[in-house]
Amino acid sequence: MEKVNIVTQAQPWVDRFPLTGRYTYGVAGERFFRELKENGRFFGTRCTACDVVYVPPRLYCLRCFAPLEEWVEVPSTGTVHTFTVVHQDLDEAPLPTPEVIAFVQIDGCDGGLVHRLGEVAPEDVYIGMSVEAVLKPTAERQGGLTDIAYFRPTLR
Amino acid sequence: MGMRRVAIVGAGMTKFVRRALETGPELAWEAASRALASCDLRLSDIDGVVLGTAPDAFDAVHMKGEYLSDGAGAWRKPYIRTYVGGGTGVFSVIQGWYHVASGVFDTCLVVCEEKMSSHIPHPQGAFITIFDHILERPLGPNLLWIFAMEMNAYMNRYGLRKEDIAYVAVKNKRNAADHPAAMLGVRDITIKDVLDSPVLAWPVQRMDVSPIADGAVAVVLAADHVARRVTDKPVWIEGVGWNVDTTYWTNRDLSYPTYLEEAARMAYRMAGIKEPRKEIHVVEPYDPFDYKELHHLEGLLLADRGKAPEDAATGRFDRDNENHPDWLPSSPSGGLLGVGNPIAAAGLMKVAEIFWQLRGEAGDRQIPGNPKRGLAQAWGDLMQIGTVVILGV
Ligand SMILES: [Zn+2]
Numbered sequence: 416m417e418k419v420n421i422v423t424q425a426q427p428w429v430d431r432f433p434l435t436g437r438y439t440y441g442v443a444g445e446r447f448f449r450e451l452k453e454n455g456r457f458f459g460t461r462c463t464a465c466d467v468v469y470v471p472p473r474l475y476c477l478r479c480f481a482p483l484e485e486w487v488e489v490p491s492t493g494t495v496h497t498f499t500v501v502h503q504d505l506d507e508a509p510l511p512t513p514e515v516i517a518f519v520q521i522d523g524c525d526g527g528l529v530h531r532l533g534e535v536a537p538e539d540v541y542i543g544m545s546v547e548a549v550l551k552p553t554a555e556r557q558g559g560l561t562d563i564a565y566f567r568p569t570l571r
Numbered sequence: 572m573g574m575r576r577v578a579i580v581g582a583g584m585t586k587f588v589r590r591a592l593e594t595g596p597e598l599a600w601e602a603a604s605r606a607l608a609s610c611d612l613r614l615s616d617i618d619g620v621v622l623g624t625a626p627d628a629f630d631a632v633h634m635k636g637e638y639l640s641d642g643a644g645a646w647r648k649p650y651i652r653t654y655v656g657g658g659t660g661v662f663s664v665i666q667g668w669y670h671v672a673s674g675v676f677d678t679c680l681v682v683c684e685e686k687m688s689s690h691i692p693h694p695q696g697a698f699i700t701i702f703d704h705i706l707e708r709p710l711g712p713n714l715l716w717i718f719a720m721e722m723n724a725y726m727n728r729y730g731l732r733k734e735d736i737a738y739v740a741v742k743n744k745r746n747a748a749d750h751p752a753a754m755l756g757v758r759d760i761t762i763k764d765v766l767d768s769p770v771l772a773w774p775v776q777r778m779d780v781s782p783i784a785d786g787a788v789a790v791v792l793a794a795d796h797v798a799r800r801v802t803d804k805p806v807w808i809e810g811v812g813w814n815v816d817t818t819y820w821t822n823r824d825l826s827y828p829t830y831l832e833e834a835a836r837m838a839y840r841m842a843g844i845k846e847p848r849k850e851i852h853v854v855e856p857y858d859p860f861d862y863k864e865l866h867h868l869e870g871l872l873l874a875d876r877g878k879a880p881e882d883a884a885t886g887r888f889d890r891d892n893e894n895h896p897d898w899l900p901s902s903p904s905g906g907l908l909g910v911g912n913p914i915a916a917a918g919l920m921k922v923a924e925i926f927w928q929l930r931g932e933a934g935d936r937q938i939p940g941n942p943k944r945g946l947a948q949a950w951g952d953l954m955q956i957g958t959v960v961i962l963g964v
Contacts, residue, residue, distance in 0.1 A: 430708060432700050436631025437691045441594030474593075475600040477641040480607065480614040 440558075443474040446486070452558040455550050459524045461485040468524035491548035492569060493519040493527055500537045515540055519566050533565035545569040574672040578798035578805035579664075579962065581610030581791035582923040586752045587911030590688040591785035595630045596642030599684040602787035602916075603644045606680070610791055610801050617791075618676035620645040622652045623663030623683040625914040628697035631689040643682040643789075657859065657951025658813070659683065660788070660918015661958040664947075665811045667792045668960075672808075677794045684787040685913035694783050701953060703819075715780075719772035721825040721954060722862045726774060728826035729877030733774060737765035738883045739861035740778050740908050746890055747905020749935035752920075754784055754911035765861075781859045784911035788919040790926065804930045809944070810842030810961035818953050831870030831950065831957030838946070838959040839872075847872050851961070852942035853928050854899060855921035857949045858906040864888075867948055870957065873899060893939050900938045903928060918949035922960055929964045 419425050440448055443460060450456045459470035460483035467478065470489055475482055498517035503509055515532040517540070532540060533549065546566040556562040583605025585591075585598050593601065599622070607613060622643045627635045636652025643650070653659060653666045660683050667681040687694045695713045702708050725731065741760050748756030760778075768777035798805040814833035816823055823829075835847070844850045856867035865879035874882050886892045888901035904910055904924035907917045925945035927933040944963040950956065 428705055430704050433696055434628055434631065435691050435696075436689050438631065438689055439590075439592050439594060441597050442592060443597070444594065445592065473641075474597050475604065475642070477646040478614075480600070480604050480644060482604075 441474065443472045443483075447472050448558040448562075451562050452556045455553070457489045457491050457521065457548075458486050459489045459521075461487050470521045470524045470526050471528070489524050490522045491550075493521040493546055493566070495532075495540065495542055495544040495546060496520040496527065497542055498532065498540055513537055517546070517566065519546055528560070528563070530560070530563055531565040532567065534567035575674055576795040577668050577671040577792055577808045578795070579790050579808065579922070579926050580793045580798050580801045580805055581606045581612065582789070582926050583607075583609050584752050584788040584916070584920060584923060585786050587754045587784040587786035587913055587916070589754065589782070589784065591686065593785075595632070595635070595639050595684050595686045598686065598785065598787040599639050599642030599682050599789075600644075602684070602789040603642070603680060603682045606789035606791050607644075612678070612791060612801065614644050616678055617644060617648065617680045618678045619649040619670055619680075621663050621667045621670065621679060621681045622650070623659040623681070623915040623919065624652065624654065625656065625659060625685055626697055626701075629690055629694055629914070630686045639684055642684070644680050649676070655813070655951055655956050655958065656953070657857065657914055658918065658949045658956040658958040659915040659951060660920070661922060661947055661949035661960050662813060663915065663919060664790065664792070664808070664922050664960050665813060665958065668808050668811055671792050671794050677797045679792040680789060681792060681919070682787065682789040683915035683919040685916045686785045687783040687913060688785050715772045715775060717820065717954060718860055719775045722774050722860065724825040725862060725866055731877070731880050733766060734762050735880035735884045736862045736865060737762045737779065738880070739858065739864045739888075740765045742883070742889060743858060743861075743864070743902050743906040743908040745909075746903055746936065747909025750905045750910050751934075752786070753905050753909055755782060755909050756905055775860065779861045781907035781912035781917075784913040784917075786911060786913035786916045788916045788923055790919065790923055804964070806926050806929050806962050806964055808960060809963045810838035810840070810844070810959070812837030812839075812841070812957075812959040814957050815952065816955040818955060820953055820955065827876060828866055828870035828950070828957060830955060831867060831948070831959075832872065834957035834959045835871045835948075838961050842961045842963070844961070848897070848899070851899070851944055851946050852940070853903060853925060853938055853945040854901050855904060855906070855924050855945070855947040856901060857918065857921070858902055858908050859912055861908060863950065864902060864906065867950065868901065871946065871948060871959070890936065890938055903933065903936050903938050905936075918958070921947040921949065922962070925962050929962055
């Protein structure tokens with residue numbers, strides 16, 4: 416509490432925000448992740464009126480508010496809509512290997528997933544690139560986004 | 572003041588439950604789509620959306636307003652989230668009201684959602700950081716402490732008996748037994764049950780306090796000319812009021828909610844009400860605790876200071892006691908104590924209840940005598956804000 420002239424010597428009051436969340440998947444999320452975990456398949460929900468397939472699936476159409484009951488299987492392939500190459504972590508420390516993060520537009524639907532790209536050098540990634548999901552082995556899947564290990568360029 | 576008349580034309584809600592499988596946006600959608608369906612409107616008929624929800628910490632999602640927006644029907648619409656703590660549910664209607672009264676929108680969908688089950692070990696943990704980090708947090712306070720101290724100050728000031736206060740918990744949990752969305756309706760509960768429940772923080776016992784819950788509620792507001800087209804039973808927003816006291820609650824007299832009296836006077840003035848005890852036919856005061864319903868009835872000038880518990884004991888606030896000389900049915904829904912307390916949604920539930928009561932659509936909860944005017948109220952921030960809406964037909 417004494418007067419200081421150097422700002423870094425000023426004493427702050429330190430406390431913390433204790434916070435732990437316990438989330439539910441939701442009605443639509445529960446089914447999406449169950450299919451992914453157990454069967455390795457991607458599903459979306461379709462709004463006939465708006466002609467839209469939502470992936471990740473939703474319980475309702477955000478455009479017209481209709482309940483969505485039509486579940487459709489979609490491929491686990493897609494297109495890189497945009498991407499970035501991450502060089503630093505949250506504390507600005509350099510990553511040992513730069514990481515490619517992409518928004519993958521899933522084929523045949525309106526939307527997609529943000530995920531890592533693998534089996535590709537950052538300099539070879541481009542917008543419009545065709546990619547496919549690489550899933551973890553069934554036994555390792557937990558029912559979450561990281562059941563998808565990464566997306567990689569589609570093998571031709 | 573050159574403002575347009577605004578009516579509530581539809582309302583809908585989810586069940587209030589301990590722990591919903593649904594995500595917050597899914598709950599919001601369920602309530603919002605029911606409200607729209609209740610007045611045969613579609614999302615495309617809605618000009619703007621207001622969302623009310625309590626601290627981000629409850630859903631454990633920061634920017635909860637944005638997170639919930641799709642579920643609230645806000646996709647590509649003007650949208651705002653509003654938040655004044657526990658006062659949010661009633662304030663959200665005030666915010667919707669001035670969107671429409673001002674002429675900016677003809678229709679406004681107002682949605683309140685809360686999912687308190689996300690937070691572990693208990694949502695009280697989320698409240699630790701609402702306190703001043705230097706003056707209060709070193710003691711590890713929680714909200715129960717301060718409400719217990721408020722209750723004690725109120726009881727001591729007027730020499731109140733716990734059994735008269737407990738009457739409110741009994742009344743509300745019994746009323747809630749007729750609410751299809753209620754979590755805690757109990758038809759055969761007694762005052763003894765309340766007085767025998769475990770002490771949480773004296774004088775607050777388990778059954779003096781409302782339970783945490785997940786749930787959502789929505790109402791549809793419309794300007795005069797649209798309201799008359801949509802329904803032959805518009806319920807008009809006749810008065811609104813809100814008022815905030817200092818956050819430093821140790822600089823206040825806790826035995827009387829002056830800020831609420833100010834909010835109520837603002838609403839009465841707007842509604843042209845001179846004698847509230849005669850002109851208000853049904854009231855939904857905010858009741859997270861049983862003493863709060865009484866405290867608020869006094870702040871709303873609907874009971875004399877320190878006399879609401881005595882009034883309650885005479886049955887003045889019972890739902891079906893129309894022969895009482897000063898009858899004023901209070902919390903006919905069952906309130907937060909009976910229906911449940913998903914914070915913002917619970918406040919909006921009170922507005923929805925007045926809407927249903929004034930339209931004669933409250934089912935088994937309908938009060939007799941064709942009520943013409945009702946009041947809903949909520950309370951929040953650091954027990955410092957009062958929010959009031961007066962509805963009439
Ligand atoms: Zn649609």
